[in-house]
Amino acid sequence: MGGAGYIGSHAVYEMVRAGHEVVVMDNLSTGSRDMVHPDARFRAGDIRVHGDLRQVFIAEQRPDAPPFDVVLHFAAKLVVPESMTQPLEYYHNNVEGVRLMLATMVDYNVRNVVFSSTAAVYGNPVGDGTCIEDTPANPINPYGASKLAAENLIRWVSEAHDMNYCIFRYFNVAGADASLEIGLLKDHLTHLIPVALQAGLGLRASMMVLGNDYPTPDGTCVRDYIHVTDLAKAHVLGAEYLLESQTSLLANLGSGTGFSVTQVLAEAEKHIHVPHSYGERRPGDPAKLVASNEVARTVLGWEPTLDLGDMISSDLAFRRKSNAL
Numbered sequence: 001m002g003g004a005g006y007i008g009s010h011a012v013y014e015m016v017r018a019g020h021e022v023v024v025m026d027n028l029s030t031g032s033r034d035m036v037h038p039d040a041r042f043r044a045g046d047i048r049v050h051g052d053l054r055q056v057f058i059a060e061q062r063p064d065a066p067p068f069d070v071v072l073h074f075a076a077k078l079v080v081p082e083s084m085t086q087p088l089e090y091y092h093n094n095v096e097g098v099r100l101m102l103a104t105m106v107d108y109n110v111r112n113v114v115f116s117s118t119a120a121v122y123g124n125p126v127g128d129g130t131c132i133e134d135t136p137a138n139p140i141n142p143y144g145a146s147k148l149a150a151e152n153l154i155r156w157v158s159e160a161h162d163m164n165y166c167i168f169r170y171f172n173v174a175g176a177d178a179s180l181e182i183g184l185l186k187d188h189l190t191h192l193i194p195v196a197l198q199a200g201l202g203l204r205a206s207m208m209v210l211g212n213d214y215p216t217p218d219g220t221c222v223r224d225y226i227h228v229t230d231l232a233k234a235h236v237l238g239a240e241y242l243l244e245s246q247t248s249l250l251a252n253l254g255s256g257t258g259f260s261v262t263q264v265l266a267e268a269e270k271h272i273h274v275p276h277s278y279g280e281r282r283p284g285d286p287a288k289l290v291a292s293n294e295v296a297r298t299v300l301g302w303e304p305t306l307d308l309g310d311m312i313s314s315d316l317a318f319r320r321k322s323n324a325l
């Protein structure tokens, strides 16, 4: 669900590369048909519409087995400032959509779900900013709250209906597939790396660093960045883990290393000049957010292989190639 979007399309590419058969359902609200791997089947539909879900499950029904082994969910709305002004819309898409998806899975006896969650569920964690999976979740915006509500719904439904889940909490995702066939296309970007590269490409006059007086080594916020291809590969491992182990899992997906805004800009400057200025802190931004990725490493054997330089160079190459400016 949502396999025509940024992260979903990369997960589909890795699933196909690993030899799996994939069906993508997407309403193309922010995704694009061109992002769907040519070997995956595409079915247009909205997960908030029970009839759309049923149509896909019926169309893919197999004679003696459930239509799907695993459902992967990426079909969310995820722009934090937008969620502040549209909480009803965010809960409708991100929670009601998940409820209907789970109800349809129960109806068709599909027992495994991989869910894209987010570090936003942690809010402003107490301590040194390192998030482990049992760090108390305390979201500070409707986006994070809607994703946490969906996580909780998945847990309860799994318990009641004998399902297994793999919930992944992503940190800051960036980069593009090495083929440069897919990447980040959206134009309402608020993430540091695409915004910096847009400024570098002259598509914004400049970019503003929001606060340089945080209690971090250089005063700018520290975040954990993860390459979208490493993230996508974790989904293959997560789906296979569910099928093999019939056990549920909650895991952070991050590199485990923090980079400040200044460090990210310095890395970007190796490729392109990024005009930038400094402004006030944005309310609600914690000084540091970094993942503990021990669970994904030990349980799934997952290992991030691409670094910050790879994220920046692949995003820039994709933008230049596709005019995804």
Ligand SMILES: NC(=O)c1ccc[n+]([C@@H]2O[C@H](COP(=O)([O-])OP(=O)(O)OC[C@H]3O[C@@H](n4cnc5c(N)ncnc54)[C@H](O)[C@@H]3O)[C@@H](O)[C@H]2O)c1
Pocket (backbone or CB within 6 Å): 001, 002, 003, 004, 005, 006, 007, 008, 025, 026, 027, 028, 029, 030, 031, 032, 045, 046, 047, 048, 073, 074, 075, 076, 077, 078, 093, 097, 116, 117, 118, 119, 147, 170, 171, 172, 173, 174, 191
């Ligand atoms: N991009 C990030 O940095 C990031 C970080 C943390 C978590 N996430 C999570 O990853 C997931 C995917 O994010 P993304 O960056 O790929 O976003 P995206 O907007 O590129 O992809 C979302 C996809 O879902 C589709 N979609 C949305 N609502 C739908 C609905 N009701 N029915 C059918 N399709 C629908 C969209 O058309 C799009 O193709 C989301 O669940 C998000 O919460 C993303």
